[in-house]
Amino acid sequence: xxxxxxxxxxxxxxxxxxxxxxxxxxxxxxxxxxxxxxxxxxxxxxxxxxxxxxxxxxxxxxxxxxxxxxxxxxxxxxxxxxxxxxxxxxxxxxxxxxxxxxxxxxxxxxxxxxxxxxxxxxxxxxxxxxxxxxxxxxxxxxxxxxxxxxxxxxxxxxxxxxxxxxxxxxxxxxxxxxxxxxxxxxxxxxxxxxxxxxxxxxxxxxxxxxxxxxxxxxxxxxxxxxxxxxxxxxxxxxxxxxxxxxx
Amino acid sequence: xxxxxxxxxxxxxxxxxxxxxxxxxxxxxxxxxxxxxxxxxxxxxxxxxxxxxxxxxxxxxxxxxxxxxxxxxxxxxxxxxxxxxxxxxxxxxxxxxxxxxxxxxxxxxxxxxxxxxxxxxxxxxxxxxxxxxxxxxxxxxxxxxxxxxxxxxxxxxxxxxxxxxxxxxxxxxxxxxxxxxxxxxxxxxxxxxxxxxxxxxxxxxxxxxxxxxxxxxxxxxxxxxxxxxxxxxxxxxxxxxxxxxxxxxx
Numbered sequence: 001x002x003x004x005x006x007x008x009x010x011x012x013x014x015x016x017x018x019x020x021x022x023x024x025x026x027x028x029x030x031x032x033x034x035x036x037x038x039x040x041x042x043x044x045x046x047x048x049x050x051x052x053x054x055x056x057x058x059x060x061x062x063x064x065x066x067x068x069x070x071x072x073x074x075x076x077x078x079x080x081x082x083x084x085x086x087x088x089x090x091x092x093x094x095x096x097x098x099x100x101x102x103x104x105x106x107x108x109x110x111x112x113x114x115x116x117x118x119x120x121x122x123x124x125x126x127x128x129x130x131x132x133x134x135x136x137x138x139x140x141x142x143x144x145x146x147x148x149x150x151x152x153x154x155x156x157x158x159x160x161x162x163x164x165x166x167x168x169x170x171x172x173x174x175x176x177x178x179x180x181x182x183x184x185x186x187x188x189x190x191x192x193x194x195x196x197x198x199x200x201x202x203x204x205x206x207x208x209x210x211x212x213x214x215x216x217x218x219x220x221x222x223x224x225x226x227x228x229x230x231x232x233x234x235x236x237x238x239x240x241x242x243x244x245x246x247x
Numbered sequence: 248x249x250x251x252x253x254x255x256x257x258x259x260x261x262x263x264x265x266x267x268x269x270x271x272x273x274x275x276x277x278x279x280x281x282x283x284x285x286x287x288x289x290x291x292x293x294x295x296x297x298x299x300x301x302x303x304x305x306x307x308x309x310x311x312x313x314x315x316x317x318x319x320x321x322x323x324x325x326x327x328x329x330x331x332x333x334x335x336x337x338x339x340x341x342x343x344x345x346x347x348x349x350x351x352x353x354x355x356x357x358x359x360x361x362x363x364x365x366x367x368x369x370x371x372x373x374x375x376x377x378x379x380x381x382x383x384x385x386x387x388x389x390x391x392x393x394x395x396x397x398x399x400x401x402x403x404x405x406x407x408x409x410x411x412x413x414x415x416x417x418x419x420x421x422x423x424x425x426x427x428x429x430x431x432x433x434x435x436x437x438x439x440x441x442x443x444x445x446x447x448x449x450x451x452x453x454x455x456x457x458x459x460x461x462x463x464x465x466x467x468x469x470x471x472x473x474x475x476x477x478x479x480x481x482x483x484x485x486x487x488x489x490x491x492x493x494x495x496x497x
Contacts, residue, residue: 023352111338119297120335123407124349125324127317 011207017129018137018203031135039101039136039202040143044150046100047093051084051151054092055158058083063168073169077177080159082186089151090190091238094197097144098230102205105136106226109209110219118210133206137199144198145191152190189245196241197234204230248273249294249405249437254303256289263289264300265461274435276428276451280442281458282483287441288332290458291409294439295327296320307405325353328398328436330408330427334390336382336397342369343378346397353401368396372426388419392426399430406431408440412447420444424451445484448472457483 022028062076109132112118121128156178164171208226212219249271256264263286271277279287292298294305296312305312307323315323336345346368350361369375372392382390391411398406408427412420428451431438440447448455448469455472457465459479467475472484 027351115333115338116331116335117337119292120329120331120337122297123295123324123327123329124352125321126352 010211011203014129014133014207014210015203017127018133018206020127020130022130022134023126027131028135031131032138035135035139036143039105039140040147043097043100043147046096047147047151048154050093050096051089051155052158052161054088055080055084055155056162058088058155059159059162059174060166060168063163073173074177074180076163076169077159077174078180079177080174081156081178081182084152084155085186085190089148089155090193090197091234093148093151094144094194094201094234095231097147098197098201098205098234099227101140102201102227102230103223105202105205106209106212106223107219109133109206110212110222111216113210113212114215114219129210133203133210136206137202140198140202141195145194148190148194149187152187189241192245193238193241196237200233200237201230204233248306248308249439250306251290251294252304252306254290254293254300254305256286256293256298256300263461264293267303267458267461267463269456269463269466271437271439272454273437274431275437275453276431277437277439277454277456278442278448278452279439279456279458280445280448280483282443285458286461287443287458288409291407291439291441295329295407296324325349325401326404328401328403328406330391330394330398330406330411332410332413334382334387334394336385336390336393338382340381341378342374342380342382342385342393345382345393346400349397349401364400365396368400369393371399371430372396387414388416388423391415391419391423395423395426395430399434402434403436406436406438408438410441410443412442412444417446420446421450427451443483459483 058080059076062079063073066076066079109118112132118128118132121131160171160174163169163174205223205226208222208229209219212222251267251269254264254267255262267290279290281287289298293300296305300313304314307326310323312320312323336342337348340348343365346365347361350356350364354361356364365378366375369377372395374389374392374396377385377389377393382393385393406427411423411427415423424447427438427440430436440451442448452469455465455467455469456463457472457477457480465472465475465477465480472480475481
């Protein structure tokens, strides 16, 4: 138990360093753009592929399980939309990105730690925590919500495509379901969750990388720990945010 | 001048540095020598503030470095250049970006002035055409030379080198040694080098400090080191000389 408190304490001390005044804003701007490409743009492909298939599978399963003359088919479009917006495109995509982006951040920073690159920055008088971690957090917090919007769009499109291609339901019913009882706040809720998850993924992964010790085995272990812990923290915050924002 | 006074440092209850007091002279190539695990690197990292000593203090001229906070240390750190054992170049940056980073962060020079300074430093280490290469594309010797260029780009007053020859062949080692020594003399820098290479000691050492089991056992010049009545130091020097002779005979 004491160890968990020590860990949380170290995390907040690191975040204190991360959010201290940056050395030179221009350098940070350049790094944020670089990180947006590395963490965000490079994740578009994975997000798009997973979203289109999940959207299609949700529609298929709804068609199979809601096969009743008493249930209008438009509800399938409605359910697909709600599932994509409320949970899949924010929470599940965040869990997937914690695997891709989180492990990449932890191993990148961990390798920099064990090869003394972080020491080299410190010697130059650079706040290494802020220089390395802050651009990643800012880039992810601003870019991941765009991935969520993309995922919602592509997932819904995937559902429509499977309806159209297999003829399992009438595509027009699917579209009318999409327009049924739409609450724009659901999108806001989803984007807020994604921004929080983006912060969790980047900061927790960076934390484990920054304090990596020893050799490449330790970097691998730090990377695994980063993914596991950020996934668990995402699930906890999913519950907390749903309670706060929806109920 | 850099002075360490009664430095002590332990890791997990194991004492690595034990009451080390030593002064490194301005404008000279100072060498810290000793076996692997003797505490040389910990001492060097304590001098530059990467490790905080458990006891004792480090002085840069008249300023007590160990009493300063992170932001206050910045002024001294701008005068420090350091070459790490593996080079410690940023993997995601090109050679030019690596050398240029301190200029970007701490100066208000124009683009042209920065480019000129980077070109000058890379030429100084004989790497005029390596601007666009990444560290993964460089040999061990080239990495060390880029690290030297980055270390001198802000005209440091103090240069620290942690095993600059490790992993290099004897010829490249001599090139690196001479380069560091030339830069030290040229700019009047206080240079401190960690090494266990007796070739370096005899080639460029002006003041030598021998560390054994975390303690300072001896200090003097390279002329004196061959006539010292100190068994541990003699064993170290003799073992190094044997290795050198074996290499030569081969």
